[in-house]
Amino acid sequence: MKKGKEFIFPENVDKDYGIWKDYTLKDFGYAALTGLIGLILIAVPPYGLILILIKIVIVVLAMTIVMAILTIRPVSSRRNIKACDHFKMKRRYANRQKLFYLKAKKRGDFSALEQNQTKQ
Template sequence: MKKGKEFIFPENVDKDYGVWKDYTLRDFGIAGLAGLMGLIFIAIPPYGLILVLIKIVIVVLAMTIVMAILTIRPVSARKNIKVRDNFNLKRRYANSQKLFYLKAKKRGELNAFKADQQK
């Protein structure tokens, strides 16, 4: 016998608006910002042919890394978990305060400890 309504949410529900192939508007903004920074890097002097080619290779490599970070999912079965979210979660955990609990001492052990301290 059912009581009330039953709501089922699939595991891959994501709050972000997917634009194209699991990329969100935020992902496109990050990639666009990285591309703009790459163009600014190429526009900075010196302008020798070899130096410009080296700069282009560096920018293409950097853009590949940015797109890889945006694309890779740490848990392949869960499409809504992203690498950057996983990095942020681990960083917050590393910076959070940890709680350690000490084992309570028995009354006899505590008195023996005080006696050793007084000697």
């Protein structure tokens, strides 16, 4: 008893366009933005040898962190869920509107009401 067509998408389908080894165009954009910020950091004076080396280490560390976040898959059986999406989902879940329900009262139980009236 179907009401219409049923569409089944495999779990490994992703909406983004994959370019190279599970990296998408958006992932390369994040990496390029991090690299551009790193080049700007290196170009800012002072230009001492030790300071340049410290800046390069900071840029390499930042690029490694960005690429690690883009590569990590929090659910190993689902290749289409990325760490960024997982963190966003958890943040939205924590910030959602909470619903609280009151305990339902029994409609046929008048014994408590009768006990209160007899005490008075």
